[in-house]
Amino acid sequence: MDYDFRAIEAKWQGTWKETDAYKVTEDPTRPKFYVLDMFPYPSGAGLHVGHPLGYIASDVFARYKRHKGFNVLHPMGYDSFGLPAEQYAIQTGQHPAITTEQNINRYRDQLEQLGFCYDWSREVRTSDPSYYRWTQWIFGELFESWYDTQAQKARPIAELTEAFAENGNFNVHAACDEGWWKGLSFPHFGAHFDGTFTATDWQSMNEAERQEVLMCFRIAYLADSEVNWCPALGTVLANDEVKDGLSERGGHPVMKKTMRQWMMRITAYADRLLSSLDDLDWTDSVKEAQRHWIGRSEGAAVRFAVANDAGQPDPAGTEVEVFTTRPDTLHGVSFMVLAPEHDLVAGLTSDAQRSEVEAYVEAAGMKSERDRQGDKSISGVFTGGHVVHPITGALVPVWIADYVLAGYGTGAIMAVPAGxxxxxxxxxxxxxxxxxxxxxxxxxxxxxxxxxxxxxxSGEWDGMRASDAIPLALDWVEAQGCGTRKVNYRIRDAVFSRQRYWGEPFPIAYENGIATRITDATVTLPKVDAYLPTEDGEPPLARANREDWPVFRGDAMETNTMPGWAGSSWYFLRYMDPHNENAFCDRSKSDHWGQVDLYVGGAEHTTGHLLYSRFWTKFLHDLGHIGFDEPFKFMINQGMILGRSSFVYRIQGTNTFVSANQRKAHRTQRLHVDINLVDNDKLDLDGFRAWRTEFANAEFILDDDGTYTCGHEVEKMSKSKYNVQTPDELVERYGADTLRCYEMFLGPLTQHKPWDTQGISGVHNFLRKIQRLYTQAAKGGMATSSSDDALRIVHKAIAKVTDDLDRHAFNTVVSALMIAVNDLSSLDSGCGEDALQPLATLLSPYAPHLAEELWQTAGGEGSVLDAAWPEAQDAYLVEDQTTYPISFNGKVRFKLDLAASMSPADVEATVRADERTLEQLDGKEIRKVIVVPGRIVNVVM
RNA sequence: GCGGGUGUGGUGAAAUUGGUAGACACGCCAGACUUAGGAUCUGGUGCUUCGGCGUGGGGGUUCGAGUCCCUCCACCCGCACCA
Incomplete structure (x- = not known):
């Protein structure tokens, strides 16, 4: 009679496994639905109750869609390359693959006990060579592609070499860095080279020179660039991995450093990444954050000629280019400011100012990013140099200052102090x-x-406002030849190299310094003697000798590895075709499954993963490898589950702890106490003494009732706060079904909420109650048909649950089921198969194990998993009696039971005639009566 | 500073197009059964000076506002010298 959740859950998990209940294949006869959870990193700490929140919601939805007849893809896997396993390897010498394997096994156990409907045959791991060979392949495609800014798509690099051979780069519109040729030093590109070369030029280059030119146009390319270097982690970081000038992981200082690194030309996709945001069903906050990250702004690049000593434009033609969104304020320019790192600083600096300028530049270079960002004080130095104002011809002094960023625009601004x-x-x-x-x-x-x-x-722009003057100013600047219209982006190309061991090796070998793609083999990680950089600061892979590499080509292998986001940028595609050895994903499979219809995860990937996977999706689409160019059509960001910390109060300098209620009388120190020692805010005194040796002799000042009351606060869950709740203990005590229902019942999925186990008993009771309902109905044989009352209750629940699920309101579904069970229980009898079978189906997404059991009890055929979702029948939803609240001037005074079919006019007449109305009127006159059929009556006096 | 979000009982919350504010649960109170319970069941539970008052404060639209408009405040998250 008891709700034996342990037996029930073990039994059904066993059955599902035996029958491959969650295995899914492409079924062209049914509509598809793709439900995906954000890729987890299998950390050693395992799951806490916050992690499964999103998994439960997506699981509920996947099961719901399956009931609705959809062909549902719902996979899970691991983003298993990453720093923690590598740090552990550095400390212990144990290969990160072993740690990773252990952590994955623990994750898998925890996920399985919650009864998720994942098709585990599709599990992927980014650190598995069978997976990362395709990450390497995609990288190779990026390496062998360029971006055609006219066609607005990526194209094979072979088409670029063909074009160069035929016409040079005259008709080529390839995304590249501005002044791409400046780092190159061939005879062709002399001082007056302007970026265009002929077919003859191309023909005359040798292979090495051609490769150097091509490198400037590849989407994955090698370049010397200013990167975020984190000395403590010994690696470079992408912009999204740096927060407040500190590394996101570990919070270590980050410096600027120029290094030769693999880069990703995400800037080529900036416009498309921006414009296609409009069609995505994501929250505004994520979309806004991406818009800001891309940071498109329209304006003009304006060139100011450098002045020579005579105050005339420098005959050598040196110019300083600035970017401005307000060319209309050109008349207000009174000085110019360059970033300290700007190329022209040295040339502009006069002898008199040189020492001061050099000191400032050096000081700026020494500061970490955080120092520079944190320092809001005004500083700067006059260079002694001037530029010539393009309109007035006046000399404009040039300064350098910290507040101008080298990485944005041109690294120089025209200062308009008035505006x-x-x-x-x-x-x-x-x-x-x-x-x-x-x-x-x-x-x-x-x-x-x-x-x-x-x-x-402002000359001819006088009397105008910005919106009218800007277009004229742009025309003027272009006509004068001192500038051009320009769209500037905040987003930078992404660094794609990491000086780390535990990541994807590049499928790249070098021969005489030329990078070549390896296509005929998977480059797996070589053996190394330690997972640390070499003595001369080379990445760990540089420790491997030629014979340590399973694959070695050319005279050297690339020793950087790929960043964490490489594998996670395309994993949703691999799930569609996880075992394919000939392609990353067969086109027929990606055509079948298409975009992710529901993506559930935290909001912490806003500018990283979510941007990079959009970029790779667009790229793969450009080359025709997939048929869609946005990965995640609809996304829900679940809120964080916060911990509820408990505190004890130690009287300062003693070993005496005072109950929270009396702490004000003493000088106390607040200490976190393990939440497992606290129940209902009461401390387990013996447990506390046994917890740590320093508390063994603790004394207490208790409340009058002899208990110790702890203080509490809602904080992030963390080990150090002793407030972490693991799902394991709760599953052990209440079962997976209870935990699933409770996490959904807690509140709206998207909101942050404190975790509090107090309420879990209510949900557990509900499951016990529903089981009791079924066993009692089955006692003496389950009836086939039910009373109208019972059917009304069930159909009301069907309507409510269906409606709530369709709008992703996961929490109110549990309430609706509770109401149905409460109502049915109070009927005493009248429950038969036609009420209890649909009810079991409604329960099944939330409590799948118990639902299977109840489905059987109610005489259901086979498994409840494939039971058709019930449809609410209107006949059971309409009531023939309506209770009208009768309000006077908007305040409800009494209620009136009337036939639902009664016309508004009749309702009004009945209300007017009611003696309670006369009582309320108290002699006043009725001015108006408003009848909302089926809802309310309002009498206006 | 900019962008996004949230403010409703002691607590988590509900109220989908403006129509009975507080459903459903937790907690608490009382009772029943047991007289060890943190077990189970039943009833009560926004505040109240019993007139009323109540959805962060103030104003507005409306017969009617948690919901729409204006304004102010508090808290949370993200970005932050972006020219």
Whole structure:
């Protein structure tokens, strides 16, 4: 009679395994639905109750869709390359593959006990060579592709070499760095080279030179670039791995450093990544964050000629280019500011200023990123050099300052102190002129950033506001030849190399310094004697000798490895065809499964994974490998489950602990206490003494009832706060079905919420109650048909549950089921198969084990998993009696039971005639009666 | 500073198109059965000076506002010298 969840759950998990209940194949006769959880990294700590929240929701939805007749793909796997296993390897010498394997096994056990409907035959691991050979293959495709900015798509590099051989690069529109040729030093590209070369030029280059040129156009390319170097981690980091100038993992300082690294030309996709956001069903906050990360802004690149000693434009033609979104304020320029790292700083600096400038540049270089970001004080140095104003011909002094970033725009700005806050403060600080350019605005007193301000002292743009003057200014600048329209992006190409061991090796070998793709073999990780960098700072892979490499080509192998996001950028495709040895994913499979219809995960991947996988998806689409160009159509970001920490209060300098209620009378120190020693805020005194030796002789000041009350606070779950709740203990005590229902019952999926086990008993009771309902109905034989009352209850639940699931309101479904069970239980009798079978189906997404059991009890055929989702019948939903609340001036005064079919006019007449109405009127007159059929009556007096 | 979000009982929350605010649970209180229970069952439970008052504060639209509009406040998350 008891709800024996242990037996039930073990039994059904066994059955599902035996019957391959969750194995899925492409079924063209049914509509497809792809439900995906964000790829987990199998950490050694295992799961806490926050992790499964999203998995439960997606599992519920996958099961629901299966009931609805969909061909549902719902896979799980592991993003199993990563730092923690490598750190452990460094400390212990144990190969990271072993640690990883152990952690995965633990994860798998934890996931399995929760009864998820994953098709485990599709499990993938990014660290498995059978998986990463395809990550390598995709990298190879990126390496052998260029981006055609005219066609707005990636194309094979062979088409570029063909074009070069035929016409040079005259008709080629390839995405590349500005001044791509500047790092190259061939005779063809002399001082006056402007970026175009002929077919003859191309023919005359040798292979090495051609390869160097091609490298400038590849989507995956090698380049010397300024990277985020993290000395503590011994590796470079991508921009999204740096937060506040510190590494996201570990919080170590990050420096700027120039290194030759593999890069990904994600900037080529900036526009498409931006515009196709509009069609994605994601939250505004994630989409906005991506828009900001891409940071598109329209404006002009304006060139200022450098002035020579005579104050004339430098005859050598040296110019400083700035980017501005407000070319209309050109008349307000009174100085120029370069980033300290700008190339032209040395050339512009006068002898008199040299020592000061060099000191400033050096100081800026020494600062870590965090120091530079954190320092909001105004600093800068005059270089002594000038540029010539393109309109007025006036000399404009050139400064260098920290507030101009080398990495954004051109690394130089034209300062318009009247209209830009930073320029204004800089001008005030160094007492530089602030030319007034806005009518009736005193910009000596305050800056004017209002785009609606009217221009003055600006020649032919006088009297205009920004929106009208900007297009004219752009035309003017282009006509004068001193600038061009330009779209600038904040997003930078992504660094793709890591100086680490535990990552994908590159399928790249070098022969005389030329990088070549290896296509005929999977480059697996070589044996190394330690997982650390070499003595001269080379990545760990450089420790491997030629014979240590399973595959070795050319005269050297690439020794960097790929970053964490490589494998996770395309994993959703591998699930569709996980064992394919001939392709990353057969086109027929990706055509069948298509985009992910529901993607569930935390919001922490906003600018990393979610951007990179969009980029790779678009790339694979460009080359025709897949038929869609956005990976995740619809996404839900689940909120974090926070821990509820408990505290004890130690009187300072003693070993005496005072109950929270009386702590104010003492000077106390608050200490976290393990939540397992606390029940309902009461401390287990013996357990506490036994917890740690330092507390063995603890004394207590207790409340009057002889208990110790702990304090509490809601915080992030973490080991150090002793507030971590693992699902294992709860599954042991209440069962997986209870945990599943409870996590959903807790509140809206997307919201953050504190974890509190107090409420779990209510949900557990509900499952016991529903089981009791079925066993009682089965006592003496299950009836085939039910009373109308019972059917009304069930059909109401069907309507509510279906509706809630369709709008992803996972929490209210549990309430609806509780109500149905409560109502049916109070009927005493009348429950038969036609009520209890549909009810078991409704329960099945949430409590799949118990639902199987109940389905059987209710005489269901086969497994409940494939039971058709019941449909609510209107006949059972309409009530013939309606209870009308009768309100007077909006306040409810009494209720009236009326026939549901009664016309509004009759309802009004009945209300008017009711003696309670007269009582309420108290002599006043009825001005109006509003009847909302089936809802409410409002009498206006 | 900018962007996004959230404010409803002692607690988690519900109220889908403006129509009975607080469903469903936890906790608490009382009772029953047992007289060891943290077991089970039943009833009660927003506040209240019993007139009313109540969805962060103030204002507005409406017969009617948690829901729509304006404004202010608090908290959380993300970004942050982006020219």
């Amino acid at each position: 830009d806050d930073r320029d204004w403060r800089f001008a005030k600080h160094f007492d530089l002129p602030i030319p007034p350019i806005f009518k009736d605005v005193d910009t000596q007193e305050a800056v004017c950033t209002d785009k609606g301000a009217i221009l003055c002292n």
